[in-house]
Amino acid sequence: MSYLFESFKGWKSYCEEKNVSLPESVIEYEVDQKNGEDDKIKAGLLQAYEVMKDAVKTGLEEEMTSRSGMINNGAKKVYNHPLSVLSPEFQKLISRALAAKEVNSCMGRVVAAPTAGASGILPGTLVTLQEIHGLSDGQIVEGLLVGAGIALIIEEKASLAGAVGGCQAETGSAAAMASGAIVYCLGGNTDQIFNAVAVTIQCMLGLICDPVAGLVEVPCVVRNASAAAIAFSSAQIALANVSAVIPVDECVEAMGEVGASMESRYKETAMGGLAATLTGQAISERVLIKDIEILPDDELKE
Ligand code: SF4
Numbered sequence: 001m002s003y004l005f006e007s008f009k010g011w012k013s014y015c016e017e018k019n020v021s022l023p024e025s026v027i028e029y030e031v032d033q034k035n036g037e038d039d040k041i042k043a044g045l046l047q048a049y050e051v052m053k054d055a056v057k058t059g060l061e062e063e064m065t066s067r068s069g070m071i072n073n074g075a076k077k078v079y080n081h082p083l084s085v086l087s088p089e090f091q092k093l094i095s096r097a098l099a100a101k102e103v104n105s106c107m108g109r110v111v112a113a114p115t116a117g118a119s120g121i122l123p124g125t126l127v128t129l130q131e132i133h134g135l136s137d138g139q140i141v142e143g144l145l146v147g148a149g150i151a152l153i154i155e156e157k158a159s160l161a162g163a164v165g166g167c168q169a170e171t172g173s174a175a176a177m178a179s180g181a182i183v184y185c186l187g188g189n190t191d192q193i194f195n196a197v198a199v200t201i202q203c204m205l206g207l208i209c210d211p212v213a214g215l216v217e218v219p220c221v222v223r224n225a226s227a228a229a230i231a232f233s234s235a236q237i238a239l240a241n242v243s244a245v246i247p248v249d250e251c252v253e254a255m256g257e258v259g260a261s262m263e264s265r266y267k268e269t270a271m272g273g274l275a276a277t278l279t280g281q282a283i284s285e286r287v288l289i290k291d292i293e294i295l296p297d298d299e300l301k302e
Contacts, residue, residue, distance in 0.1 A: 002032035005152035008194045008248045015190065022190065023145035029152075045141045048111045052100065052123035055110045059099025066105045068287050070217045075099035078225075089132055090229075097124025097228035098221060105217045113144075114151045114160040117167075117216045118174035120224030122147065125178040125231050135185055143185040147177030150197055157249070158256035162209035163268040165259025171220075171227040172204030172255065178231035183238050198244035199234040201251040206258055208266035210273025213284035219274055 003014035003025055015025050030036040059075045066072075079095035101120030104110040110119035126140050151160060154173045159165035179196040188196070204227065212218040238244075244251065265272030274280050 002028040005029065005149060006156055008153060008197070008252075011149060011153065012190050012194070021142075022149060022184065022193065023142040026145040026149045026152075029149075042141055045144050046137060048113070049126070049137060049140055049144065051109060051111050052113075053127055055100035055103045055108065055119070056096045056123050056127050057099075058108055059102045060095065064099075064102040064106050066102075066215070066217055067290075068213060068215055068217060068283065070212065070215070070283065071102050071105045071221060073102075074221065075102050089128065092131075093124055093128040093228055093232065094225045095124075096127050097121055097224045100124060101221045101224040105215070105221060113147070114155075114173050114177065115162070115170045117162060117211075117220050118170040118224060118227070120221070121171060121174035121178050121227045121231065122181070124224065124228040125182060129182055129185060133186065139185055140181075143181030146184040146193065147181040150177045150180045154252055154255070157252045159259055161268075162211075165255065166262045166266055167207040167209040167220075167223060168201075168204045168255055169259055170209070171223045172201060172207060174224075175204055175227035175231040175234070176200040178228065179234040179238070182231060182235035186235070186239065188235075188239055192238045192241065194248040195241075195244050196234045196238035198246060198248040198251045199237050199242075200230055201248070201255055202244060202246070203230045203234065205251075205255060208262065208273050209268045210266060210275045211268065211270055212275050212280040213287040214268075214270040214275070215287065 003011060005011060015022060027038055027041055030041050031038060060079055064071060064073050064075065075095050075098035078091065078098060084091045097120040100110060100123035104116050104119045110116060112119055113122045126143065129135065130140055151173060154160060154176065159169045160173050162170045176197045179200045180193045183193045183196045211220060
């Protein structure tokens with residue numbers, strides 16, 4: 001019987017008792033719960049990572065303008081800007097997270113990890129981590145398995161959906177998956193990995209879901225970039241053994257409590273926050289008119 005992902009404390013105890021690594025326990029779970037096969041699970045993740053890398057490349061090389069016009073080749077502009085705020089690596093990290101997410105906003109192929117709205121965070125962070133530290137695809141796949149375990153627990157105790165828990169549940173969870181994966185890939189121990197998750201959740205807590213015109217574009221795309229940056233800062237903090245003070249399970253509980261008490265206008269309804277601003281509403285009206293204009297005549301008559 002494999003471990004059921006209900007708490008970080010339980011996950012750690014299970015791995016210690018059974019003497020298995022965090023990624024091994026996730027594989028066991030998949031095999032046990034979903035009749036998976038070890039090799040196929042790893043091959044599937046490798047394929048998912050290829051799609052992530054492709055999304056980064058596509059977003060940086062191809063035309064990325066969304067139908068609403070709100071997304072307009074932002075990743076390429078950031079990637080090619082001559083002035084780096086922090087370092088060239090940081091600039092690449094931000095550009096790659098933007099790139100993969102822009103592909104999603106422009107209806108391209110991405111990996112919804114954990115959701116399409118947050119689909120730029122793992123590609124941006126992992127591709128950059130791999131480049132900086134010369135990691136193999138196999139090591140990244142192990143990091144993805146750790147990220148999957150993190151997501152399973154967040155899903156169980158809080159939520160991964162913006163419509164249920166706000167943007168903290170989507171971009172926050174993706175950033176938590178990424179920071180845990182980063183610490184794992186750099187050789188951190190279980191406490192450091194879980195501490196990275198706790199720090200990330202603390203940084204993302206309370207973020208509302210307020211997509212302008214109901215499209216997963218603004219603020220979603222830029223939030224993927226900031227979440228990627230938070231994943232790296234959390235990993236750096238955790239690797240230095242700076243404690244999040246509040247244990248990771250309690251951080252996830254807080255995330256669930258905040259999500260449950262969030263008003264529905266902040267949960268993907270496009271009725272609050274940025275979606276409710278004057279400009280947000282004007283864009284929403286324009287998008288709606290555009291949609292009506294492109295409907296075939298017979299559909300308009302119905
Ligand atoms: S604002 Fe809402 S739709 Fe956009 S990424 Fe966040 S949770 Fe997803």
